[in-house]
Amino acid sequence: MKAIVYSSTGPSSVLGLVDREVASPGPGEVRVRVVVSGVNPTDWKARTDGDLAFPEVVPNQDGAGVVDAVGDGVTELSVGDRVWLYLAAHRRPTGTAQEFTVLPVDRAVRLPDGIDLDVAASMGVPAMTAHRALTVHEHGPARLAPGALEGRVVLVQGGAGAVGHAAIQLGVWAGATVITTVSSDAKAELARAAGAHHVVQYPDDALADRIREIAPEGVDHVVEVAPAQNAALDVEVLANHGSIGYYANNNGDDFSVPIVPSFIKNARWQGLLLYTVGDEALHAAAQDVTDALRDGALPVGEAAGLPITWFPLEETAAAHDAVESGVTGKVLIRVSD
Numbered sequence: 001m002k003a004i005v006y007s008s009t010g011p012s013s014v015l016g017l018v019d020r021e022v023a024s025p026g027p028g029e030v031r032v033r034v035v036v037s038g039v040n041p042t043d044w045k046a047r048t049d050g051d052l053a054f055p056e057v058v059p060n061q062d063g064a065g066v067v068d069a070v071g072d073g074v075t076e077l078s079v080g081d082r083v084w085l086y087l088a089a090h091r092r093p094t095g096t097a098q099e100f101t102v103l104p105v106d107r108a109v110r111l112p113d114g115i116d117l118d119v120a121a122s123m124g125v126p127a128m129t130a131h132r133a134l135t136v137h138e139h140g141p142a143r144l145a146p147g148a149l150e151g152r153v154v155l156v157q158g159g160a161g162a163v164g165h166a167a168i169q170l171g172v173w174a175g176a177t178v179i180t181t182v183s184s185d186a187k188a189e190l191a192r193a194a195g196a197h198h199v200v201q202y203p204d205d206a207l208a209d210r211i212r213e214i215a216p217e218g219v220d221h222v223v224e225v226a227p228a229q230n231a232a233l234d235v236e237v238l239a240n241h242g243s244i245g246y247y248a249n250n251n252g253d254d255f256s257v258p259i260v261p262s263f264i265k266n267a268r269w270q271g272l273l274l275y276t277v278g279d280e281a282l283h284a285a286a287q288d289v290t291d292a293l294r295d296g297a298l299p300v301g302e303a304a305g306l307p308i309t310w311f312p313l314e315e316t317a318a319a320h321d322a323v324e325s326g327v328t329g330k331v332l333i334r335v336s337d
Contacts, residue, residue, distance in 0.1 A: 003098035004316040006047060007056045012317035012324075014047065015059070023094070023102045025071035030105050032083060036121035037096040037313075037333040038062030040162070041248075044320040046089075054093035059316070060333070061087050062124030063096030064117040067108065074105050083108040084120035086128060086286065090275055096121075097316050099336055106279075109286050112294035118308060122162070122300045122330045123289055128274055130167035131285040133223040133245030134174070136270040141174075144288045146295070149176035153215040155237065156180040158225040159196055160187035162330050163247060165306045166298065167223040168194040170289075173297035176221070179214055181207070187328065194305030211237045218242060218265075228252025235261045243268040306330050 001022050006014040025031045037060045047059055067081040077083065088103045089095030111120050131144060134154065141148040154171040158164045159180030171178040172195040179198040180191045188199045198214045200207060211219065211233075218239025224230060224246040234244050235258050242265060257269065274282065292298050300306045307329030311319040316333055323331050 001099040002313060003058050004313065005056050005058055007052075009047060009050060009052055011048070012044070012320045015317045015320070017314050020098070022100045025069055025074075025102050027072040028074060028105055029071040029102050030067050030074060030077055030108050031069040031100055031102045032063075032065045032085065032108055033068045034063050034065040034096050034099060034101055034335045035117045035337070036064045037335050038121040038124055039319050039323050039331040039333065040125045041323055042125060043095075044324045047320065053091075057089065057093045058095045058098045058101070059089065059320070060095040060097040061089050062121055063088060063101070063335075064111070064120035065335075068100060070105075076105050077108060077110060082111040082117070082120075084111055084123050085109075086124040087274060087282070097313065097333060097335070106283065109290055112290065115293050118332060119293070119298065119300050121332055122306065122308075123293070123298065125274060126162035127166040127170070127289045127298065128282065128285040129163050129247050129272065130170050130223060131288055132272045132274070132277060132281060133167060133247060134170060134221055135284075136245050136268065136272070137221055137243040138241050138266070138268055143284055144170055144174045145291065146173060147175045149174035149221075152176045152220040153218070153239070154178045154221045154223065155211065155219040155234075156196070156223045157230055157234075158182070158250070159191035159194065159199070160305075160328055161225060162306065164223065164225065165190075165194050168196045168305070169298050170292060171221075172197075173292050173295065177215070179211060179219070190302075190305040190307070190328070192305070193303060208233055208236045215239075221245070226250035226252075228255040231255045231257050235265065235267055238265050238267055241266045241268070243270055245270045245272050247272050300330060302329070308332055310334055
């Protein structure tokens with residue numbers, strides 16, 4: 001089979017196309033014929049700065065395809081099932097940038113009928129991160145479903161990114177009023193296409209005032225991509241007992257929080273990383289994201305607010321470079337037909 005591998009960390013030039021034997025699934029594992037591989041910032045960061053725990057690594061955590069074989073003890077999935085994949089390369093050397101990948105059965109989730117594999121490969125890290133950010137409030141909910149966020153206000157910082165896009169869609173699906181911030185008119189159009197009820201642009205010295213005009217009682221949930229830049233603003237617009245779920249370090253590695261306003265509002269600052277969040281949260285996110293897919297709540301593509309940029313498998317290095325350069329939307333790799 002064709003696979004993209006690297007055996008040393010560094011720039012995208014360390015990635016190479018090779019031929020490898022197709023592995024067999026062990027107990028509790030499935031083998032999936034990968035059709036689409038999804039690329040996230042975590043993929044190029046692991047390749048650039050991560051510890052190389054294996055002699056050879058196939059990158060990319062997310063993807064979608066068809067179950068090709070099952071190992072002993074697997075009853076959840078059968079050969080021929082269409083699935084979406086998450087954390088395929090977490091603590092394993094075998095990601096989705098290859099024609100066949102073997103992974104634990106709980107990281108392959110059966111797709112509802114009618115969901116295209118490009119949509120499925122766009123879930124994984126972005127959708128599950130967004131789910132976690134929306135389920136860490138002091139008063140819940142711990143799970144998302146229609147009506148779960150009824151009466152709540154969600155602020156998505158950076159609504160044109162992949163996580164922001166998923167947070168908008170999941171928030172709307174769960175019944176929240178969704179406000180999002182973006183940096184340009186073009187990104188504002190994408191955020192509206194994703195379903196955001198209110199879009200505000202930055203930089204703007206009156207940004208907090210604009211958000212408070214929309215949500216005079218404050219924002220209940222903040223999905224934060226740039227805490228170093230936005231911490232003070234988040235606290236200013238936060239409702240009492242509000243949560244700020246932050247998942248990235250855009251625009252700085254350190255941030256400071258206004259102490260008195262934070263404790264006056266009983267603010268909850270919640271860091272979130274899928275790799276360390278634990279199985280319970282991962283499984284809850286996988287189930288809820290699949291339910292949202294079934295309801296048609298997570299479309300992708302420019303008309304849905306998330307433009308797709310495609311690359312063939314042999315151009316995986318260019319796909320990583322596109323994500324690293326900050327291309328708007330989602331980068332996908334066509335692995336097979």
